Amino acid sequence: MQNNKRFTALDLTIGSIFVALMAVGANITSIAPFMVIGGVPITLQTAFAILAGLILGSRLSVISMSVxxxxxxxxxxxxxxxxxxVSTLLSPTFGFIVSFILIAYVAGKLVEKKRSFPIYITASLIAMTINYLFGANWMYAAYLLWFDAPEGFSYKLIWYWLAVPLPKDILLAIGAGIFAHRLEKSFISKSIIRNQQNIKVG
Structure with missing residues (x-):
C-alpha cells in the first residue's frame, strides 16, 4: 500500500485478511456443491485476487497471494x-493459483499511478483475462504431460469448461473494480494508508 520499503502493521493486517478471503472464496463450493461443473470448481478467488491488487497495491498483494x-x-x-x-502442484488447476500472484500484481500496478474509474475497470478485466489464459494453458500442459486426460481431450475442450465460470468472473471483475474505486475515493485515499503516496484519484 505504501511506496516505502517497509510495511506497517495495518498493511500486514489487511494483507492477511485477503489470505483469509482467498480461502473462503476457494471453498464456496462446500456450501454450494452444484458450483462444480465439468470438474472445475466455480470459486470467488479470481475476484478476491483482483481486489487484493486494487486495494493493497502491487507489492503487498503479491506477498498476500504468495502467502x-x-x-x-x-x-x-x-x-x-x-x-x-505439495501434491496440489500436480493438479491441472494449480496454474490458476499461481496466476493469482500475477494478476494481483498486474491489477495493483495498473492503478498505482492514477486511480481513475476507467483504469480500475480496465485493470480488473485485464487481470481476469491473464488469469484465464495462464490457467488454461497450465491445465492443457498438465493433461498432456503428467495428468490423465479425459477421453476426447483437446485445447478447445478446456475453453468449453472455462466458458461456464467466465460470465461470472467477468461480472465479479467489474464489481471488484467498482467496489475498489468507491472504497478508494470514500475511505482509503483519506486514510493513513495513502498518506505517503502521491496518487491522483479520479
Missing part, C-alpha cells in the same frame, strides 16, 4: 474443495 499459495502447499486445506499439500 496464500505457500500455506496451501504446506498442507493447509485452503485451496478449492479444501485441498492442500
Amino acid at each position: 496464500y499459495m505457500l500455506l496451501g502447499l504446506a498442507g493447509a486445506p485452503i485451496f478449492a474443495q479444501f485441498k492442500g499439500g
Whole structure:
C-alpha cells in the first residue's frame, strides 16, 4: 500500500485478511456443491485476487497471494474443495493459483499511478483475462504431460469448461473494480494508508 520499503502493521493486517478471503472464496463450493461443473470448481478467488491488487497495491498483494499459495502447499486445506499439500502442484488447476500472484500484481500496478474509474475497470478485466489464459494453458500442459486426460481431450475442450465460470468472473471483475474505486475515493485515499503516496484519484 505504501511506496516505502517497509510495511506497517495495518498493511500486514489487511494483507492477511485477503489470505483469509482467498480461502473462503476457494471453498464456496462446500456450501454450494452444484458450483462444480465439468470438474472445475466455480470459486470467488479470481475476484478476491483482483481486489487484493486494487486495494493493497502491487507489492503487498503479491506477498498476500504468495502467502496464500505457500500455506496451501504446506498442507493447509485452503485451496478449492479444501485441498492442500505439495501434491496440489500436480493438479491441472494449480496454474490458476499461481496466476493469482500475477494478476494481483498486474491489477495493483495498473492503478498505482492514477486511480481513475476507467483504469480500475480496465485493470480488473485485464487481470481476469491473464488469469484465464495462464490457467488454461497450465491445465492443457498438465493433461498432456503428467495428468490423465479425459477421453476426447483437446485445447478447445478446456475453453468449453472455462466458458461456464467466465460470465461470472467477468461480472465479479467489474464489481471488484467498482467496489475498489468507491472504497478508494470514500475511505482509503483519506486514510493513513495513502498518506505517503502521491496518487491522483479520479
